[in-house]
Amino acid sequence: MIRYSSVILTLLILACSPNKKDTAERIPDPPKEEAVIAEQDALKTEEVVEKTMLYDSSFVNLQKYADGFSYEMKYATADNFLKEKVYPCAECLVRKEVAEALVSANNELLGKGFRIKFFDCYRPLDVQKAMWEIFPNAKYVANPNTSASIHNRGAAVDITLEDLKGNQLDMGTAFDFFGQEAHHAYTNLPDTVLANRQLLKSTMENNGFRAITTEWWHYSFKSKFSYEPSNFKFECGE
Structure with a gap:
């Protein structure tokens, strides 16, 4: 009976004793701050992977794709030569390779105390047709019945510059001013x-864009004609 009790006591002691292997493998949870940082790093990694998986020809929403830009999307308001709002929301969509080039150009400008401000990006073909009906002049509005606009292909942007406090630089005319004063060759302007125009032009050209002669604000990406015109509508809030 004494031997039997001793066996039971021994088993109870062993059962209550900590398992050295379990103790060694039990890792305490990281502090809350470290857990938050780890979660943020994971999200950043997921975002990088998502961007990497896109094709160069994929459309991206620039506001969500990169930080550091400014926006005043004119055709999402009535403050344009059409005198009406033709975009349901102020989205700036471009092809992925165009977005990357814009980021590069903007980084160059940020180092000088400026940034890119957008007036227009991708433009559906139906909007181009409306513009042509109002102002059928191929010097300023691309004919949607022939070559269409580079905007319709997601490879052109209308932009200006502003300083980092949000003050827009003087470019001599307003956006969508259809006259010789907006031409790059026009020099009867203050120094x-x-x-300002030269800073914008040289920076954009350094990063793969080309200007057109009649509009200081318009820049097309080098691979502009590798894309077909598009007519899909904006999906606001996507």
């Missing part, structure tokens, strides 16, 4: 205006 500061000419310098």
Whole structure:
């Protein structure tokens, strides 16, 4: 009976004793701050992977794709030469490779105390047709019945510059001013205006864009004609 009780006591002691292997493998949860940082890093990694998986020809929403830009999307308001709102929301869509080039150009400008401000990006073909009906002049509005606009292909942007406090630089005319004063060759302007235009033009050209002669604000990406015109509508909030 004594031997039997001793066996039971021994088994109870062993059962209550900590398992060395379990103790060694039990890792305490990281502090809350470290857990938050780890979660943020995971989200950043997921975002990088998602961007990497896109094709160069994929459309991206620039506001969600990259930070550091400014926006005043004119055709999402009535403050344009059409005198009416033609976009349901102020989205800036471009092809992925165009977005990357814009980020590069903007980084160059940020180092000088400026940033890109957008007036227009991708433009559905139906909107191009409406523009052509109002102002059928191929010097300023691309004919949607022939070549269409580079905007319709997601490879052109209408932009200006502003400083990092949000003050827009003087470019000599308003956006969508259809006259010789908006031409790159027009030089009867203050030196500061000419310098502002040259800063924008040289930076964009350094990063794969090309200007057109009649509009200081318009820049097309080098692979512009590798894409077909599109007519899909904006999906606001996507």
